[in-house]
Amino acid sequence: MYNITLIPGDGIGPEVISSAKKIIEATGLKVNWDIVNAGINVYKKKGVLIPNKVFESIEKNKIALKGPITTPIGSGFRSINVMLRKKYDLFSNVRIVKTIPGVNSPFKNVNLIIFRENTEGLYSGIEKKISDNSAEAIKIITKNASLKIAKTAFNYAKKNNKNKITVVHKANIMKLTDGLFLDCVRKISKEYPDIKLQEIIVDNMCMQLVMNPSQFEIIVTTNLYGDILSDLCAGLVGGLGLVPGANIGNNMAIFEAVHGSAPDIAGKNIANPTAIILSGAMMLNYIGETKKSNLILDGVSKTISEGKYITRDLGGSSSTTEMTEAIIENMLTIKKFMS
Numbered sequence: 001m002y003n004i005t006l007i008p009g010d011g012i013g014p015e016v017i018s019s020a021k022k023i024i025e026a027t028g029l030k031v032n033w034d035i036v037n038a039g040i041n042v043y044k045k046k047g048v049l050i051p052n053k054v055f056e057s058i059e060k061n062k063i064a065l066k067g068p069i070t071t072p073i074g075s076g077f078r079s080i081n082v083m084l085r086k087k088y089d090l091f092s093n094v095r096i097v098k099t100i101p102g103v104n105s106p107f108k109n110v111n112l113i114i115f116r117e118n119t120e121g122l123y124s125g126i127e128k129k130i131s132d133n134s135a136e137a138i139k140i141i142t143k144n145a146s147l148k149i150a151k152t153a154f155n156y157a158k159k160n161n162k163n164k165i166t167v168v169h170k171a172n173i174m175k176l177t178d179g180l181f182l183d184c185v186r187k188i189s190k191e192y193p194d195i196k197l198q199e200i201i202v203d204n205m206c207m208q209l210v211m212n213p214s215q216f217e218i219i220v221t222t223n224l225y226g227d228i229l230s231d232l233c234a235g236l237v238g239g240l241g242l243v244p245g246a247n248i249g250n251n252m253a254i255f256e257a258v259h260g261s262a263p264d265i266a267g268k269n270i271a272n273p274t275a276i277i278l279s280g281a282m283m284l285n286y287i288g289e290t291k292k293s294n295l296i297l298d299g300v301s302k303t304i305s306e307g308k309y310i311t312r313d314l315g316g317s318s319s320t321t322e323m324t325e326a327i328i329e330n331m332l333t334i335k336k337f338m339s
């Protein structure tokens with residue numbers, strides 16, 4: 001029995017988290033879900049964005065599946081997502097961007113993983129108003145965090161027999177900050193002589209990605225570039241509804257989709273649940289339940305490639321719940337076939 005924290009979150013969060021929960025249960029995994037909530041809805045009821053029992057649950061279980069949480073715009077509110085990543089030193093943000101056959105996209109063979117530094121950079125939250133006409137933000141880059149994300153990316157490459165890593169930076173302009181990040185990645189790369197390190201400046205990377213994304217496999221980069229490149233890459237494979245992610249530290253991990261709370265489609269039962277379902281599959285992989293994780297991947301792929309029960313962002317007309325039920329049906333068929 002696994003104890004897992006489940007945070008529904010805001011906007012489409014509760015709808016897609018409910019799908020992911022059903023799918024994970026359909027694999028046969030025995031889970032004791034600890035359901036706690038944070039975000040705007042909680043704030044409206046209780047006056048706090050993130051109640052203590054959310055922290056307690058994450059600290060106890062060390063593993064969470066989380067829906068998107070909206071941070072109110074304006075001063076006085078720090079992003080909950082950023083705060084959780086920093087508080088628990090979840091230093092690597094891993095995002096898997098992979099073509100799913102059947103999805104309408106000009107690119108057919110995208111298969112890349114983004115390792116985004118998750119705790120510093122321009123997300124440090126250090127901003128200062130200088131005068132009525134100017135403000136500044138401080139970008140923090142440390143050797144410690146840069147070495148850790150680089151090591152994570154290279155370890156992953158080695159374990160998965162990949163022979164190239166692309167580091168994305170802007171060290172030609174930000175010589176001290178991005179320069180330090182680049183130096184750290186170079187330093188770690190020396191420990192892995194069989195893996196080639198490719199260095200690309202972030203603006204060129206954007207162009208290369210939209211021209212020929214299949215030339216890249218593993219990307220390692222700083223916090224803000226990683227955030228922007230993730231959404232760009234999501235666009236290459238059919239949109240934000242498809243891309244899963246994980247925030248991983250040394251002994252704790254929070255799994256969540258790349259997308260936000262999508263208030264424009266919230267409460268309509270039309271959100272694509274795939275991204276959070278695949279985040280759930282990443283979570284099962286993380287806890288060593290590889291077979292069950294693969295069953296989810298196969299069920300999702302089959303459902304999307306059949307194209308009968310898919311949500312409207314993918315060109316279909318099914319609801320979130322119909323797509324979820326179709327995935328479960330396909331998983332059960334695959335399971336029967338395998339046994």
Ligand code: ATP
Nearest residue numbers: 240241259260261262263264265271272273275313
């Ligand atoms: P945030 O600041 O939290 O990232 P955002 O509004 O910038 O939020 P998203 O909430 O990710 O970004 O939404 C961006 C667009 O993608 C919206 O038009 C939204 O409807 C769409 N979108 C996001 N997630 C999904 C999904 N799961 N299914 C369908 N469309 C989605």
